[in-house]
Every structure is written in C-alpha cells, then in structure tokens.
Amino acid sequence: MSIRAAALSDRSRAALTPGIQYFLGIEYNNLEKLCNICGLQSRYNPHTTPEAHREFLQTYQSIFIQPTTVLPMIPELIVNRHYKKSSIAESVSDGHGHMKKLLDRKAMEYIPVHFQKKIKILIKILKKLPFHRSHSERLNTYKILRLFPAVNSQFTDEELKQLSDQIMMESWVKGSTVYGDLAFYMILKGYARPHTMVGDKHKVEYHDFWYEKSPELLTCGDGFGTLSTNSHQKSNNNILSVTTEERCEIIKISRGQYEHVKMDLMLRDQSVKEELIQACPFYQQWPKLSVNKLVELIKWKNFPENHVIVKEGEISSFAGYIKSGYCYIFKDIEILKKLSLGKMQSVVKHIIMGKLQEKESFGEISIILKKPFTCSIISATKVELGVISAADLQGLDSVNKILLQQTAQPILGNLTQEEVNNRYISLEKKKEWQQFKQTVINQTISYKGIRPGFGKWKHDWNKKDRPKGKATQSF
Template identity: 90%
Template sequence: MSIRAAALSDRSQAALTPGIQYFFGIEYNNLEKLCNICGLQSRDNPHTTPEAHHEFLQTYQSVFIQPTNVLPKIPELIVNRYYKKPSIAESVSDIHAHRKKLLDRKAMEDIPRHFQKKIKILIKILKKLPFHRSHSERLKTYKILSLFPAVNSRFTDEELKQLSDQIMMESWVKGSTVYGDLAFYMILKGYARPHTMVSDKRKVEYLDFWFQSTPKVLTCGDSFGALSTNSHQKSNNVLSVITEEKCEIIKISRGQYEHVKKDLMLHDQSVKEELIQACPFYQQWPKLSVNKLVELIKWKNFPENHVLVKEGEISSFAGYIKTGYCYIFKDIEILKKLSLGKMQSVVKHIIMGKLQEKESFGEISIILKKPFTCSIISGTDVELGVISADDLQGLDPVNKILLQQTAQPILGNLTQEEVNNRYISLEKKKEWQQFKETVINQTISYKGIRPGIGKWKHDWNKKERPKGKATQSF
C-alpha cells in the first residue's frame, strides 16, 4: 500500500459508516496485471477460458486499496528498582514548590474570571504615570477599585475619586520586605506573608510564619499598612509583609491621603458657605457669623414624602435645602356629609406653598422654642444641610440675636380665614377639572369615535370583503 493511501485511511477512518465496504484508491500495478491475463475475452478471443476466469477472480480484489486498522501502541513498562531517599534540602524545596502551587491555585479559584480581567486592565492602566492616563482610564480605575472591600472600608466615595487620579503601583521581587508604616498597600498580583502586626495593645509583634498554627497569606485584594499617625484603624492590622513571589502592589501614601482629605474639606466648606449665603435670610450676614454656621452643618438625605416637621411640634433641626424641594402643608378641619344626612368632622391637609432650593426652615422654631404652624414634607428626594437643635442653641448670643432679626417663621402671619379661602379655591378648581374631564369623555365616546371605547366596537384586524357589482333584476 502506498503512503498516500495510508494517509487517506488514517484521515477518513473516523468518517466511515459501519456495514459498508469502502476503498481508498486503485493499485495500478495490479490493474495492469489483471488486464494482461491470458485467456480473457477480447477481439481475438471470443470466449474466456476457465483458468483465466479463475485467475481474474483471485486478483480482482487486489486492485482496490483497503483501509487498515492501526492498533494503539503498547506502552513500555519502566520499573525503577532503586529508590533513593531525598535529602533534607530537596524535601524542603519540594514543600516550597508544592505550597506555592496550592496558593496559586487557591488564589485563582477564589477570584472570578470576570474579576480577573478587570484586575489585568487595572494593572495595565497603573503601569502608566498619572499624567499619562486619559480621563476614561481614570474613570475605569475608580470603578474597579470601588469593587474591592479593602478599599471601600478605608476610603469614602469622594476620597476614592480623588485618589484614583494619582494612585501608583509598585513591583516587588520575591523575598522583599514591604513596610506599610507610612502608606496603605493592596496586593493586585502575587502573594505575601505577614511580617509585623499591631496587636490589641497597640504594640508591634513580629510573626514566625512557619510556627503559626493557622498561617495567613495575603493574596489579591488583601491590604496592609496604616494611614493614621496616632492610632491604627483596627487591631491586628498587618504593618509589613515579605513577598513570596513577584508582586504588583497598589500604594497610597499618607501625604497623598492627607492632601486629598484637606482638599475635600475645603471644597465642602465652600459649598456649605455658598448654600447659607444663597438663602434669603443670610445674604447680608457677615462672613464670620456664616463660618460659625458652616462648622455646625452636616449633610443628610431624605426620601420623597418624608415628614420633616409636623404641625404643632418644635423642629429638631434647622434645614438648608441643597437639592430638591418640599411642600408646606396646613391642617384644616371640615365637615363631610355622610349617608342619611349625617355630618362628620374630618381633618384635611392643604398645600399652602413650596420650599425650593437655597431656602431654609426651622431656625425660629428652635431659637424661640415655638411650635411649627405647618407641616413640611419632602416633595422629592432632598439633600439638606442640617444643624441640630442643640448645636443651634449653643451659638453665642450675638449670632442668636442675628438669627431672630433676619429669619422669619414659615406662614407666621397666616390667618384662619386665608386658610379657609385657600381650601375653597382648591376644591372649586378640583370640581371644575373633574367636570371638564367628564364632559370631554362623554363627547368623545358619544358615537364611538375611539376604537374599543363607546357603544359600538369595530374589529380593525378583520378584513372587509369587497362588495361585488349589483346585478339587474328583470
């Protein structure tokens, strides 16, 4: 059998259908012998001899190339009769290699595949210097870093946004000691073992990795180091590590963190100062008095339809609306007609106005200890600058007098007659709106103009049959 036939047999043997006999080619040498048999029928010989016929049937199958079944190779059995006991150095190196494989496998199994891709993207971005990164790369850095619990527990969202623009990555070779006394570190690639830790008594302890009962290895996503000078953020915090292989580690220095905190604090103070000075009652205030209120303000968010102040109660805080708006409600008692001619007294809430952005409420109620004459409910999700009642009462007498002279109570001069007239106008407006809607709906649906509504319904999906020509009758 030729080489080409053997290749064809190996390539096509898997595609053969069982029960059908196939051939992969023709052996032309045997075909020539078959044609040259003496005694076969030809022009000169009208009949075939029995000997030629017998020889033809014997050599006929050899013309076609048949596939051959290749049996698998029998592996050679190698027996090692001599066992050599490994030395102590070889056994220790084997333990190190086996331990490294287990740690690598565990580290890769703990991290999902989609998260591994994000870590690779982050490492690629952080290899560039901060001033070489584009705006989209800085945004990706912030989004990926916010997925790590070690980062979210240490930094606020605003701090992380600022730090992601200037964060750096360091590469450490195997066996390096990384000290985190003056920075925050987080491992992105590789693993390391703790070297020093801070105990519950705020003392630095050196760890012996080999004699620990439960050794802990820091892998991807684990952090170490401290950013505060006076005390560490939590006990048993790892201060320094020794790398077990080449590691890629994120670093945030203490100077960077303090600089970002100072910038955010100055920005927050400027926003609070602008908010107070934009309120109508504080536009003529001196800057020194405004700064006193800026020190007391804290940001707080409230959901929609949240009751901020109830009517008849003293406010628990003074609020300065940064975003959103609030409704001013007033309670009124009316008589409602029931069945059988009976009357019942019902309390209804009337919208008397709205508090927009850059407006405040609650100062006079706290300073003069007067209950509110109305209720304030948030119309949307609102963000307020809040000063608690205790902090506002703790102001110096000069600023208290200044508050009494400038601030005004909400709906302070409102009479009961004005409230009644407001309720009557709202009810008339409501009745007129209902009357208009009723008339319009009756007019539209009078002849069934809209499909599906009215006295008659029409199936628009059904095709009408074409009408034929009328025939004349005689």
C-alpha cells in the first residue's frame, strides 16, 4: 500500500463517527419494489393511502446495503455421532416439500407484497370458526374481501358485510374435484384447473398488476361456482367443477348462507321503510295493509347539499319521505330595488319560509291532484329520501288514493301573498337591526382610533422585554 492510500484510508476511518452504522450502497431491486408500491402519491393519485404509507416505512430500510459484522471464530468441537442413513421415502418426501415451497413462491410471485400480507392475514382469520372470531377480525375479513374483484362482482356491499361474519375456508388436497353448482368459491392459495367451460356469467376477472398467467389455471383471487337457483339441472355441461393441482385454501359461500343473508337484509329494509312511513304525521293513523302497499313501492335515493329537489311551479315527479337530513322551503317574491339616479328595478328574491325535518313527507298531493308546487324545496344538508315515483303512486287503488287525499296536506297550501310579504318585511327588518348592532359595536370598540390587533391591542407575550442600550449599575 502506498503512503497516499494509507493516509486516505486513515482519514476516511477517522471521519466515521463511532456508534453510527453506515451503509455500503443501494439495493436497486428493493428500491424498485419500494417505488412500485400501490397507493403512493403520484400525478395520477393525489393522496397516499395509509396502507401504502405503512408499507413504505416498513420496507424503507431494505434499500440500504448494511456492512456484515465479522464475528470471532468459534473453535470446532469434534464429537463422535452415529448418523442414520436416510431412506428413499424420506428423500422423496423432502423433494415434494421442496417443490411445494417453489410452487407457493411462484403462485405469490406476481402479487404485490402488501396484498400478500393481507391474504396471509385473511387465511389466519378464516382458520378460526366464525363464533371464535372477534369483532376486529370480522371487520378485517370484510375489508380484505372487498379488494377481490371476483367477490365484488357477486355480492353487494351490505351482503358482503353480513357474509363476512359467517364465511368459511376449506382446505383441499391435490387431485380433489370441487363442484361449484351449489356454492360460490374463491381460491386464496394454490392452483386449480377448470373442467367445464366458464360461461360469461361466471367469467373470472383478472388484474394485470396481480399476476400474468394462462386463463386455463385458476389461482389466488379467482372465483368459480354459482349461487343462482336455475342451475339444478341433470346435465353436467352446466356444472362448473375444478381439479386442484396442489393443496388449495378455498373460500366457500353456500347458497343457503346467501339466501339467508338476502332474506335478512330484505326484512330489515322493509321494517326501516315501514317505520319511516308510520313516523310521518300524515300516516300515523293509517291501517297496516295500506302502509305495506306504500312500503313495496319505496326506493332509497340520496341528494347532495344545496340540491333543488322540487322547483316552484312544477308538478313533483315523486313523493319523498325524509330519512335523514333536512330541507329548506323557499318562496319566490318580486320586489322593487332602488338603483342609482333614482331608478327602480324589479328583482325576484328567495325567502326561507320553513324547514322539512326528518320523518316528514312531501309531493303526494301534487301527484294525486296534479297540482304544481307553490314553493321550492332545496336540501340544506345531505339528504336520504324514501322515494315513490309518480307512476307508482298513480297506480295505487282508489281506496289508498282517497286515503292520501284525506290525510296528506300540500306544503304552504293556504299561504296568502300578504303573509309572504309580511315574512319578507320581518326578515329585512331583522337583517337591518343586525347590521345596526354590528355598526354600533364596531364604533364603540374603535373609539379614539383603538382597534383590536393594532396599537395597544397588539402585544407579543412570547417575547421577553429587553432593556434598550446598556444597563446602568444600581446602587
């Protein structure tokens, strides 16, 4: 070694601070995986998801190549042992175990790392019986299952929430045949080969960023089977069956579970609609048979804030029953506004005449009698309505129509123009009084030029008062 090289090595050695671990370089393969985490902020994604942020922080240290610590050599101990030769069966089983690990690694190769972790968590949860799972485990089951497109195409969000509490997982050994004519299956781990042709209704959906494989094999995330009732046929051509190529972990949702969940959700929705109608003041004395007729026609609909639900002068297209939120009732009035140079101009203003709260209804009389609305209804918050269309309401029998005319009342039906004018005058007087009070308060506070935030009102209490110049000695 030359003198210059020795000096440089000593200088670099001295520059290292003791107690701090330095890295030797960058592992670019891990850096590429870190940059390809799904959910990070980019020009296509303005926000980073919490899962992607957590995955980024956990794998960040893996991009640095750390120096290997050299431990002192351990002296070799010579011990006489009698080794038993392994049999042929044991060597064959070891070979099968090695091949199984390679297949599992290949099956998960094209799935992102963060999704692999979710699948492992899901398998761990589903190994427990449903009544042994905690509330957080059931919630995790629902959140992870919602990420699979095969599940989202089969079930609605409410159905999946109910099914996640009772979903089961089955383990199938290699060479088993799984018939999907009475249940829906989704593979979580392993490979399977379909026997029959996959129809358009049960076509498997693939994600390019999960895996790239031949569609002949079904693997993690693929679903098969049916939950429809018209598959009870003797022909084997309509039965979708698969054969497992290795040991598979498969989620099973039977037709009985699905029908039970659908019936439960339907009965719950029906009871909510019935309570909503009976809570409205016009329908509290209605018989149950007539209420059930309206329950069968109700559909849910959401409206955003500041949305014009019904416009003044138009016949309502539906009858609405407010489940959540509230609406303002507006009335148009024409006034004269004074302009410059003494000119007057006619202006239309909107006046708030009242509110429609929860458990109130509107639009029945407008549809039955075909009368236009005398006011406008605008949502003040996000509103969820139970809606009956005008065609369905007109299709009711004559008894229920007469019952609606006798009980329901039009909104602002008996309001006169003089009452609207008086309402406008009272609102304008209230507005002028508020402005006068605010002017007097501002003048009082600003008396003799004192204003909040300026002059004597402004003082930074965090700064310490320092004496200007040199301090004089005290006697």
